[in-house]
Amino acid sequence: MENEHVITILYPTTYNQSNDIVFQGHTDSVTSLSYNDQLEHVVSVSCDQTLRVWSLKTREQIGITSKHATQLNSVNIDSNGLNIISSGMDFRTCLFDYETLKLKFVLLNGGAVTDHSITKDGNCLVCVTDISCQMNLWDLRWRKKVFSIPDIHKNTPTCCLFTPNENCVVTTSTDGSTKCTDLRSLKTLLTLRDHRNAVSSAAIARDGKLLVTTSWDKAVHLYDIETGNYRREGPQILADGHTGSISSCDIDDNGIYLATGGHDKCVILWDTEKKEVKLCLKRHTDWINDVYMTKDGKWILTASKVDPIINTNVLGQTDKVMEYGSD
Numbered sequence: 340m341e342n343e344h345v346i347t348i349l350y351p352t353t354y355n356q357s358n359d360i361v362f363q364g365h366t367d368s369v370t371s372l373s374y375n376d377q378l379e380h381v382v383s384v385s386c387d388q389t390l391r392v393w394s395l396k397t398r399e400q401i402g403i404t405s406k407h408a409t410q411l412n413s414v415n416i417d418s419n420g421l422n423i424i425s426s427g428m429d430f431r432t433c434l435f436d437y438e439t440l441k442l443k444f445v446l447l448n449g450g451a452v453t454d455h456s457i458t459k460d461g462n463c464l465v466c467v468t469d470i471s472c473q474m475n476l477w478d479l480r481w482r483k484k485v486f487s488i489p490d491i492h493k494n495t496p497t498c499c500l501f502t503p504n505e506n507c508v509v510t511t512s513t514d515g516s517t518k519c520t521d522l523r524s525l526k527t528l529l530t531l532r533d534h535r536n537a538v539s540s541a542a543i544a545r546d547g548k549l550l551v552t553t554s555w556d557k558a559v560h561l562y563d564i565e566t567g568n569y570r571r572e573g574p575q576i577l578a579d580g581h582t583g584s585i586s587s588c589d590i591d592d593n594g595i596y597l598a599t600g601g602h603d604k605c606v607i608l609w610d611t612e613k614k615e616v617k618l619c620l621k622r623h624t625d626w627i628n629d630v631y632m633t634k635d636g637k638w639i640l641t642a643s644k645v646d647p648i649i650n651t652n653v654l655g656q657t658d659k660v661m662e663y664g665s666d
Contacts, residue, residue, distance in 0.1 A: 362393050364400045367410075369642040371629050375416045375437075378633065382423055383642065384411035390425050392440070404440045406433050413454045417461030422479075426452035426466055434479065444482050449473045449489075456500045456508070465508050467496035474499065474510060476522065488525060492516060498540045503547040513537035517552050533560055533574050540587045544594025549611065553599055555584035561611060580607045580616050587629045591636030598639045600627030606641050 367386035374381055380401070381393045388410060392402035409428040416423050416437065423440070426432040432446040432455060450468030457464045463485070464477045474491040477484055492512035499510045502519070507528065511517050517538050519529040534554035542551045548565040552574075560574035569575075583603035590597045596617070597609040604626060608618035625645035632639055 362398065362400060364391050364393075364403070365389065368644045369628060370410065370412050371414045372631055372640055372642050373414050373416050374631065374633060374638075374640065375420055376418060376634075377420070378638070380416075381640065382414050382416055384414040384425050384427075386410040388427075390414060390423065390435070390440075392423075402440045404435060404442070406435075406442050406445075407431060409451075412452060413466075415455070415457050417457055418459050419461050422461060424455065424457060424464060426455045428452070428469075430468075432464065432466055432477070446477055446482065446484075448475055449487065453496055454498050458501060458505050463505075465499050465501065467491065467499045467510055469495045472496060472512075474508065474520065476508075486525065488520070491518065491520070494537075497538065500541060500543065502543060503545055509541050509543065509550065511538035511541050511552060515554075517541060517550075531560075531562070531569075531574075534558065536584075539585055542588050542590040542597070544590055545592040546594060549590070549594045551588055551590055551597055551611075553585035553588045553601075557581050557583065557585060557601075559585065559588065559597070559599060559609065561614075575614065577609055577614060580609070580619075581605060583626070586627055589630050589632040589639075591632050592634045593636065596632070596636045598630045598632050598641075600630040600641050602626035604643075606630060606639060608639065 365385040365387050369383050369385045372383040384390050388407050389403055389405045391400055394401045407427040407429050411425050411427040413426045421437055423435045423437055428451040430448050434443045448468050450471035452466050453469050455466035462480050467474050472490050472492050474488045476486050492514050494512055494514040496510050496512050507519050507521050509519050515534050517531040518527050521528050534556050536555040538552050538554050540553050550562040550564050552560045559577035562569045562574050581601040581603050583601050585599050585601040588599045597611050600606045604623045606620040610617050623643045625643055627641050627643050629642040
């Protein structure tokens with residue numbers, strides 16, 4: 340599969356490569372992906388300028404659209420299962436009908452969109468842009484920009500996400516900082532500068548007690564938001580996992596299991612309570628662009644620069660460190 344841009348569904352419960360499911364379609368690097376809540380479909384976007392929908396039941400591509408003029412960087416399915424939202428380097432955020440992939444409308448941002456996030460009800464969207472370093476909040480019901488904050492970071496924002504109560508937005512940046520911005524006052528409530536290089540992504544547990552950040556410095560930082568101990572002692576650092584820059588992370592709803600992917604071609608599942616590696620997957624042949632976990636923590640979906648998106652069943656595989664490679 341080397342040099343093929345494919346989607347692979349992987350079931351490593353038995354660690355048998357014959358259980359892989361391969362979806363071929365993308366012709367360039369896969370940059371972002373998402374599940375629907377019913378685990379029926381996977382949506383992916385790519386540098387090939389396409390958005391594709393895949394069926395987990397039939398193991399086939401069931402939809403494709405190409406309404407962006409350049410590479411796409413971010414994609415989500417809203418929790419209502421009504422819309423798919425994609426953003427790209429062409430400054431545009433597109434909203435598609437989930438069933439038909441018909442383009443409903445386009446939002447124009449002030450720069451290339453590096454990431455976006457939507458609220459649970461699907462009514463609001465936040466996105467961040469390259470170069471201009473803007474953070475824009477949109478009301479999707481009225482197709483209207485609520486506000487725009489310029490220079491949210493000094494350099495390219497890499498990630499944005501709503502806090503669980505949706506009162507704030509957390510952003511990360513290549514300037515090495517992580518910020519939390521209040522959506523009512525538009526003030527920065529928190530700025531973290533503990534990483535030694537660009538901060539690539541962030542994740543927050545559903546209860547809002549744990550904030551996770553990843554970086555090109557190869558480290559994962561855990562911030563206990565509930566106690567605020569990080570203010571005195573700094574974050575807890577998970578450093579004995581990746582050997583290259585970490586590009587993405589996601590956490591399960593319980594805030595226990597954390598998935599990370601990086602330029603070392605590895606996907607690592609961490610136990611955030613024990614602060615240890617529980618699972619290491621080595622199936623990719625190039626760096627990993629995106630990692631996504633299902634809410635129940637049973638599955639990990641990953642997107643690679645060159646070849647697979649891999650959907651991994653991790654249920655029952657957390658008693659000891661497992662390594663799954665191509666051997």
